[in-house]
Amino acid sequence: MSKTNHINRIPRAKGIDMAAFYSPKECGRKAKHIVFSADNERVVEEFITILGMKEQFAEHDVPMPNKMVMFGPPGTGKTLTAFHLAHRLQLPLVLVRLDAIIHSHLGETGSNVRKLFEYARANPCVLFLDEFDAVGRTRESNDEVKEMARVVNTLLQCLDEFEGDSILVAATNLETQLDQAIWRRFDTKMTYSMPDESSRRLYISKLMGQFEQESQLEDYTCERLTGCSYADVEQIVLKAKRKAIIASSPLHEQFINDAYVEYMPRVLAT
Template sequence: MTIKKNIRLPKSKGIETATVYTPDECLKKIKHIVLQANNQQIVEEFITIQNMKAKFEEADVPIPNKIVMFGPPGTGKTLTAFYLAHRLELPLIVVRLDAIIHSHLGETGSNVRKIFEFAKLAQCVLFLDEFDAVARARDSIDEVKEMARVVNTLLQCLDEFQGNSIFIAATNLEEELDNAVWRRFDTRMNYALPNKDELGLFLTKLIGGSAGNSALIEQSKELLQGCSFADIEQIILKAKRRMIIEDSEWSYEIILHGYEAYHPRSLPSERQAVGSN
């Protein structure tokens, strides 16, 4: 790990403002990851550039280091942060929003600054989930004017964010992000519910791709259209639990039972839209 012993994570309200995962710990989380084609391409290019820093510096072309991920819940934004940290062999620093956000907003700004300072000193992937909580459009903030100052602090931090660390922000409320904040990102990743192929690939990873499973996967793809990856994972888990209780094998009935027991929240209209692509 590159984090040196003498560089400490900042604390707030008596607790550390982030959780650290080593690249090996990150690997454990990403076993079943399915990266959508557009995002796979972005990630590969991003990593290629990180490994060609000298050439980019020579050509005086800035190296991307700020990624914003947006899209519906359960589509793999957080998972991609783990994936990137693992691929870049850097520790992942997951910011704890509950520790950062303070009822005294001046404190919130100062916590944001401290965590960026930390990432400047220790090479890492700094990940801020639910980014909208600190980066809301300044004109939409009705509660307190002071929140706008948090956004200003964030803008400064983003502008000053140079060196070898990577900053990743994720949100499912991208339309609420402040425009100026949005512009600071050099890399944008758009997430969506899985299409049929991605669904099939994910199911294969979860239940195994033996020849005997292929008809089951085809049938289940129809059932699960419109569900997020996170929904599908929960449905398959429910099915697995039932299999253990009943001492049975994979079957469509078992998956259907998992589906009915889980009650995915996506609407029929969304399910239709995804099914058509």
């Protein structure tokens, strides 16, 4: 397969070079194997349904949702959901890591945040603020605390004024550190967690696909990878496939087991 250009130079604006841009098609490719919990699937489908019913909502004078926040541990599909949404809504994705724009120059964060929201107002997109909790993180020095408070205020204002055809999506690993005033402004909230057995099984079967394998391998893998995040499951299955390819062999238990041991996932004791 040819190497694809991951960042498309689509409606790209001056002054927001901290953002990465992805076309809807690219987003679809990335989110191809996404697995949702039943609850999150419902929330996402409802969100998309509503966005397709603009006239009806205007008629009833009920505002459309346009701000979604996702909370949960790493590797459970928050970023992937942003790609999925952009694909389903056929909007470009504008991805920004909030920690990156804050940590480089705290003093410029407020104006950077404004620029992003201005961009989203003028250009329909899914504006995805990843590592969203970075805004709430307390700082060492007094000056930084004050500056951060200003950033939070700017963000609150931008959230309140956010309207038009763009969607704002934010993701955070740390629910508790997020400023309550910010949290309240999101109309749609989703919680992410480690895959349960059936989600893990579904994801493993998507990852293994048509790869030649010994029978019952999915059952073994599902059991062996208990406690792993989706991201861990993916890495371990890919590692095992590599081993099978270099050994010119079908995928079997030993490869899964070796990949697991080498990868050393951080599995929480249950």
